[in-house]
Structure formats: structure tokens, C-alpha cells
Amino acid sequence: MKTEVLCLLFACLGASTALTRKQEAAELSRRRVALPGLRRTSTTAAPLKEAEYVDDEYEEEIQLPKQCPELNGYFPAADQCDKYYDCRDGKFTEKLCPDGLVFNDFSPQHEKCDLPFGIDCSKRPKRQPPQSSPHCPRMHGYFAHEDARNCDTFYYCVEGKFNKITCPAGLVFSEKTGICNWPDEAQKKGCGSRDLFNFTCPHVVESVAATHPRYADSEDCQYFYVCVNGEIPRRSGCKLGQAFDERTGKCDWARKIPECKEWYSDQLTDEELDALENPRPKAKPSGGSSRRKGNRPTNEK
Structure with a gap:
């Protein structure tokens, strides 16, 4: 009460003298007790000492x-x-x-x-x-074919509507990654290399196995097998018009490989094979104004 009387007295007299630090700290302590909502600490915290100076900016605690x-x-x-x-x-x-x-x-x-x-x-x-619809267990996503034996077909679903997609030859749809992958990496039950391919990697010495040897597909000239570390077969293929040459271990034009020279006879004409083997050079763009500095077109009339 003494401090309040002094404050009122100073205000009435128009005095400009500030409170001492001791008086200011005491007044601030009184205000904090009167307005606990502005305190950042609990009401059980130790009271301020009279001689202790405290900043008068306090933030309201947000829960x-x-x-x-x-x-x-x-x-x-x-x-x-x-x-x-x-x-x-x-x-x-x-x-x-x-x-x-x-x-x-x-x-x-x-x-x-x-x-x-x-x-x-x-x-x-x-x-x-889940909000399921035909071929779509959920409204959005990539989903495997309902028949577990169908390894390379899957569905892409958007708003419950599906698109049927088939993986490239030799690959399997992976439910873990949502993309097509090698059978040994997709690890889908019933869709491993041994399940899909009528081929087993021949046993070779360690030095040869480290080179990932290649072997021709006995049923299809365009395809071949890569034996990863000499053990895991992965079926790969040459581009259209080419075949795998087992002598070189590379792809070449089918008509140059004796055992495969007639492979495309029922698929492509000689003219089409010629066009594949000897593609025409792409025409260079001609005409049009130069974009180089100093040669820009003007808008003069």
C-alpha cells in the first residue's frame, strides 16, 4: 500500500522521477501474482527477491x-x-x-x-x-494381376479406373517397388528365373562367372540370357532386326548371322530390314532467321 500511495502521490504532483530498481521489482512481482495468466512458470515457483531485476516482457504459454x-x-x-x-x-x-x-x-x-x-x-x-473396383484393390496405385501366375501384367489405377500394363520381356512386376524388375530382384513367389525361363546357367569357373557370361536363347534369335555371377539368368534382347551372335557375345544384324539370317523373314521385308540396317541421316533444319546477336529480325514496316 505504501508503494501505491507513493505512486499516486507522484502522479498527482506530476513528478518525472522513476521508481528505484527495488521498488520496480516489488511492483512487478505484485503484478505477476495478480495476473497469473501471463506467467511462464507454475504458481509454485519461488517468489522473486526484492533486489532481483526482471524484464517486464512475458509471453503467454501456448499448449x-x-x-x-x-x-x-x-x-x-x-x-x-x-x-x-x-x-x-x-x-x-x-x-x-x-x-x-x-x-x-x-x-x-x-x-x-x-x-x-x-x-x-x-x-x-x-x-x-479400401474403396475397391474391378482390378483395383484401392482407388489409386499399381497392383499385380489377380492371377499370381501372371508375372508380367499389372494395373495402374486412378480414381478406381484401371489401365492394364505389360512389362517388357524378361521382367516381372514388383509389388514392393511398383515397377517392372528382374525376376531375382522382384522376388515374387512363382515368378523367379527358374519358374519363367526354360534355361539354367551352365556351371563355369569363378573367373568366367565374374564376367556375367551370355548365352543365346535356343528358341528365339533376338533374345539371350545374361548369367549374373554365372548363376542367375536374366533374359535380355537385341533391338528389332538384330540377333544375338553367340560367337561374339553381342548383338548384330540378323542377316549377318548364319543361323539367324532368316529369323525376320515372316516379320519384316527386305526393304524394311535394309532401312533398319542403313537408316537415312536426319535432315538438318533449314530456313528461319538466326538468333545470334546482331541478326535478330526487326519489326520495321
Whole structure:
């Protein structure tokens, strides 16, 4: 009360003299007790000493919900991979990715739903109930053929509508990566190299195996097998018009390889083979104004 009387007295007299540091600290302590909402510490904290000087700027403590690690940003749900939270000024809105996509939490500043390939959902494995349609277990994504024995066919689904896609020869659709891959890398049950190819890599010494030897496909001149480390066969092929030459271990024009010179006779004419073997040079562009400095076209009339 003494301090308040002094303050009122000074105000009435128009005095400009400031309070001493001791008086200022005492007054500040009184205000903090009267307005606990401005305190950053609990009410059980030790009181200020009279001789202690304290800055008079205090921030109100903000209690963020567990869904918002920061005031603003996009954050994944703790248990569900396709759910996330849009946080604005500490308040959150719960959101779901389109069915089949999951939230990509690579940066809190970006709101991005993505295909699940390459995104770790092991710690938040739950997903929304699927909205399935023919060939599409979910509305969005890449999905294997329903027949497990069909190794190279898959479906690309958007909004529940599918496109049927077939992998290039020798490759298998990988459900782990969503792309076509070598059978030994796709690791799809029933779709390994031994299941697909009527070929087994011959046993060779270690030095030869290290070169990944190649062998002709006995049933198709255009194709051959690469034996990775001499053990794992991968079927590969030459471009149209060519065949694999087992003597050189390379592709060459089929008509130059005695055992394959007639391979394309029922597919391409001699004229078409000639065009493949001796392609015409591409015509150089002609005409048009130069873009070099000093030769730009003018707009003079």
C-alpha cells in the first residue's frame, strides 16, 4: 500500500522521477501474482527477491495439441499412414489422403500424398478402408494381376479406373517397388528365373562367372540370357532386326548371322530390314532467321 500511495502521490504532483530498481521489482512481482495468466512458470515457483531485476516482457504459454509438434505445418498421424494433420496457429484439421495414397512427411512445409512405394509405414501401418473396383484393390496405385501366375501384367489405377500394363520381356512386376524388375530382384513367389525361363546357367569357373557370361536363347534369335555371377539368368534382347551372335557375345544384324539370317523373314521385308540396317541421316533444319546477336529480325514496316 505504501508503494501505491507513493505512486499516486507522484502522479498527482506530476513528478518525472522513476521508481528505484527495488521498488520496480516489488511492483512487478505484485503484478505477476495478480495476473497469473501471463506467467511462464507454475504458481509454485519461488517468489522473486526484492533486489532481483526482471524484464517486464512475458509471453503467454501456448499448449500445442499432440497432433501439432509446431504451430504451423503438415504432420503425419502416429498410427495411420494415410492420415495427417494440417496445423494452423496451433489448431489442427484432420485430413485423409485419397484411397491408395499415403502421406509423405518429407517436410512439414509441404502437403503431399504419394504412392506407398519408398515411404516407411512400418510405424503407422493403419490405412483407411479400401474403396475397391474391378482390378483395383484401392482407388489409386499399381497392383499385380489377380492371377499370381501372371508375372508380367499389372494395373495402374486412378480414381478406381484401371489401365492394364505389360512389362517388357524378361521382367516381372514388383509389388514392393511398383515397377517392372528382374525376376531375382522382384522376388515374387512363382515368378523367379527358374519358374519363367526354360534355361539354367551352365556351371563355369569363378573367373568366367565374374564376367556375367551370355548365352543365346535356343528358341528365339533376338533374345539371350545374361548369367549374373554365372548363376542367375536374366533374359535380355537385341533391338528389332538384330540377333544375338553367340560367337561374339553381342548383338548384330540378323542377316549377318548364319543361323539367324532368316529369323525376320515372316516379320519384316527386305526393304524394311535394309532401312533398319542403313537408316537415312536426319535432315538438318533449314530456313528461319538466326538468333545470334546482331541478326535478330526487326519489326520495321
